[in-house]
Amino acid sequence: MAPAPGIPTALERPHFIGIGGAGMSGIAKILAARGAKVAGSDAKESETAQALRALGATVHVGHAAAHLADDASCVVVSSAIRADNPELARAAELGVPVVHRSDALASLMGGLRPIAVAGTHGKTTTTSMLAVALTELGLDPSYAIGGDLEGPGTNARHGEGEIFVAEADESDRSFQKYDPEVAIVLNVELDHHANYASMDEIYESFETFVGKVVPGGTLVISADQAGAVELASRVRDLSTLKVVTYGEAAAADVRVHKITARGLTSEVTVVLDGRYLTFAVSVPGRHYALNAVAALAAGVALGIPAHNLASAIGTYTGVKRRLQLKGEAAGVQVVDSYAHHPTEMTADLEAMRAAAPGGSRLLVVFQPHLFSRTQELGTEMGQALALADSSLVLDIYPAREDPIPGITSALIIDAATAAGAQVTAAHDKDAVAGLVAGMAGPGDLVLTMGAGDVTDLGPLILARLSA
The missing domain is CATH 3.90.190.20 (Mur ligase, C-terminal domain)
Known part of the structure; x- marks a missing residue:
């Protein structure tokens, strides 16, 4: 098991602008759990803000220069924060370093075994399935998710285990900051039109993400979705990368044999290493069943027995929204x-x-x-x-x-x-x-x-x- 990671000096006293956001609050929560003195502000009061205060964080409502403490070690921002934010302006006056959310998250994964979950759709669900399953198996993972598993503030956790599961956001190219042991790509489509002008730009961005997988690491990628198939063809020449495909395609490495709808749940049977494996998925829809198969393939890539992982995935009961x-x-x-x-x-x-x-x-x-x-x-x-x-x-x-x-x-x-x-x-x-x-x-x-x-x-x- 990996030793408990510490806190980088720059993140010992972080101030988050927009601390209540799904991505920002998760990083703040993990830092607070590791002992950092966390502060921040958000546009409005929320249950997430209250959950962060319960962890010892200082959370201000509204944005004002006075909210930034003079001893802040850095200011953490997302791509949604505008340049004229008063706290950002105050940071410039004080000479406080500004850290993008993705850089902060990348530093939290240092020294661990990261799984980065990417794709135009399905990231939150797949990341959540892995977080729940690994926790159920007693592996005590850390995770950062773009949605709450149960109640406010449950989008992230600092665990004592060696695995860190993170949702990897392509919208602003920030997923290129990570160095995962296992990368999942669920699908590749044109979205985020303010940042990408064409599919070529999307492919280039995903290629950069995949290229950051550590030597000897694994890419788990859909064998069904056209954009993912194209991306797989573009990165197969990376000699240090193992590519594992999943889906309903006949040639998939983890092949979906059957998905059976059962009201608001489903059951999926896969063929893995020549053996049939059936497990439950507690949310409806073929797309969620396929997300579960991606999660299964990623866990197997880390060396977790497939039958144990499949049973644990069945304990996932959904994520908010x-x-x-x-x-x-x-x-x-x-x-x-x-x-x-x-x-x-x-x-x-x-x-x-x-x-x-x-x-x-x-x-x-x-x-x-x-x-x-x-x-x-x-x-x-x-x-x-x-x-x-x-x-x-x-x-x-x-x-x-x-x-x-x-x-x-x-x-x-x-x-x-x-x-x-x-x-x-x-x-x-x-x-x-x-x-x-x-x-x-x-x-x-x-x-x-x-x-x-x-x-x-x-x-x-x-x-x-x-x-």
């Missing part, structure tokens, strides 16, 4: 989905359609995420919504972006209508819960979908249904 059942009222189930790219939307809608009882309807509340993504993929988003019986489409959630003239939710609504979907614009977010409650009947499934604050609507819809 990944087809998470929020509750049931008046015979209506409300489920929440983080899907915001057309491929993700289609996969989750197909999974929910397969899980729906006969004769029930699938009703969707969709919130587009980012103007740039809507500009490039709005038509495909609308086409995906044709899988639902009826949809409400909210205004675009801007996140870090400024509006783009002429880019609105109407692009999605027009495309959905052209595809034969029943879609209605919902400009007043406060009225949505009442609208859905009036539409839904016993046996129906309601899916709130998107990467923004549409997730807040689930409890409100349940409350209206219960009234």
Whole structure:
């Protein structure tokens, strides 16, 4: 077992700008657990902020220069932090070093056996499956995930074991900072249009990521998805890299023999080293079953017995916002989905359609995420919504972006209508819960979908249904 890693000097007294974010809070939590004096700020109060305070971190609400302590050893930022942030300006005045989130995470993995999980979709689920399974097996891993496993603050953990599982973000190329022993690539598609102009740029970025795998390490990559297959062909000449493919393709090294849907769960059978292995996956959908197979292949690459790992993966019960059942009222189930790219939307809608009882309807509340993504993929988003019986489409959630003239939710609504979907614009977010409650009947499934604050609507819809 590897010795417990220490804290780099630069991270002994870190100040996080945007400490409540999924990626930032995880790093802050691990540093606090290792004994660092953690501080930071976030735009609003949250349960995540409260969870960090419980670990001893100082968390300010709002951004102000005074929040940055004079003795801070560094300021940690993500790519979402704007250059005019007052705390960032104060850091420049004081000469405090600025560290990108990815560099901080990379330093936390030093001296351990990292598994870095990459891909346009499915990173959070796959990372979570590995974290849960390795913990179940008593290996006490450290992990940093882009979503909460159970409650606020459960997106990361400092373990005493030698394995570190990390979600590797391609959106800003920050995943190129890591040196994993095992890299997973689930899929490769064009997204993050503000940072990538073409598929060639995407491939180049992923090639750089794969090239950072340590000598003798392993790449676990999909044998089914076209972008992943292309990437595999580009990196096979790396002499120090072992490539393990997984999927339903006949030539896959870890071949999926059968996936059986069982309501909101599934069962998957794989062929590994000539033997059949069947295990349960506690979330619905073929895409989640395939994520579980990727997790299995990665664990085997680290030397963990496949049958032990398969049983442990079966203990995974989901992560917040990944087809998470929020509750049931008046015979209506409300489920929440983080899907915001057309491929993700289609996969989750197909999974929910397969899980729906006969004769029930699938009703969707969709919130587009980012103007740039809507500009490039709005038509495909609308086409995906044709899988639902009826949809409400909210205004675009801007996140870090400024509006783009002429880019609105109407692009999605027009495309959905052209595809034969029943879609209605919902400009007043406060009225949505009442609208859905009036539409839904016993046996129906309601899916709130998107990467923004549409997730807040689930409890409100349940409350209206219960009234």
